[in-house]
Amino acid sequence: MENNNMRNVLFNEELQQEMSQFYLEYLAPLGNRRVFKKGEIIHPTRADEIYIVLSGYFKQVLINRNGKECSLFRLRRGTIFGEMDYFDGEPTIMITKVLENSEASIVSREIVEGALQETPILYRHFIHSITRKYRILMLKSARTILLDVKARISDTLLEITAQHGNDTREPSTIEYVYTHQELADAVGCSRVTITNVLKELKAEGYIIYDGRCFRLLDPMGLRKLTDIYW
DSSP states (O other): OOGGGHHHHHTOHHHHHHHHHHIIIIIGGGSEEEEEOTTOEEOOSSSOEEEEEEESOEEEEEEOTTOOEEEEEEEOTTOEESHHHHHHTSOOSOEEEEOSSEEEEEEEHHHHHHHHHHOTHHHHHHHHHHHHHHHHHHHHHHHHHHOOHHHHHHHHHHHHHHHTTOOTTSOEEEOSOOOHHHHHHHHTSOHHHHHHHHHHHHHTTSEEEETTEEEESOHHHHHHHHOSOO
């Protein structure tokens, strides 16, 4: 498999769209719609519900006692959360934060079990969702161990681009706003380091950014900075 195609295979947008459409058209209408305000925290004490994002943005994180975050997943329309807890049967310490006013459909265990019996293909979509998150965590782990800070930031920008459905071989824009602190939490470095490296990448012609929105001008150049096969 060619190096420049690996990430788009890992984050296959066609499969993602198929999965999202199924959740939105089949499963979401079976649940209860709920509006969430920006800044809300979702941390269920039971593992009996699956959330389907209808609008807005959510973020799943781990937080230590000092308030430091480890950013795990961004969740947009058509994605789900709670599915890993659901199948494991126990809630985890992962917390879901509402990044902007959003809406989700919350589907109970009773309804999900009935849907699984009636439409077994739902299992495939759940497996795809869990596998995709596993791959994201796999890349994050490898990035932390194998790359220096400039390469980690470059690779994170490529990962965000892929997760938003863009081809990482072509110039593209990261439409959702990411603050420097959010990138620092995702990469595992200080906000000052993020700011300095982004300035360096901009000066070298790899990216441009206006405020907090990024455009990747030379994604293949960013890929070479990572010096790793994925």
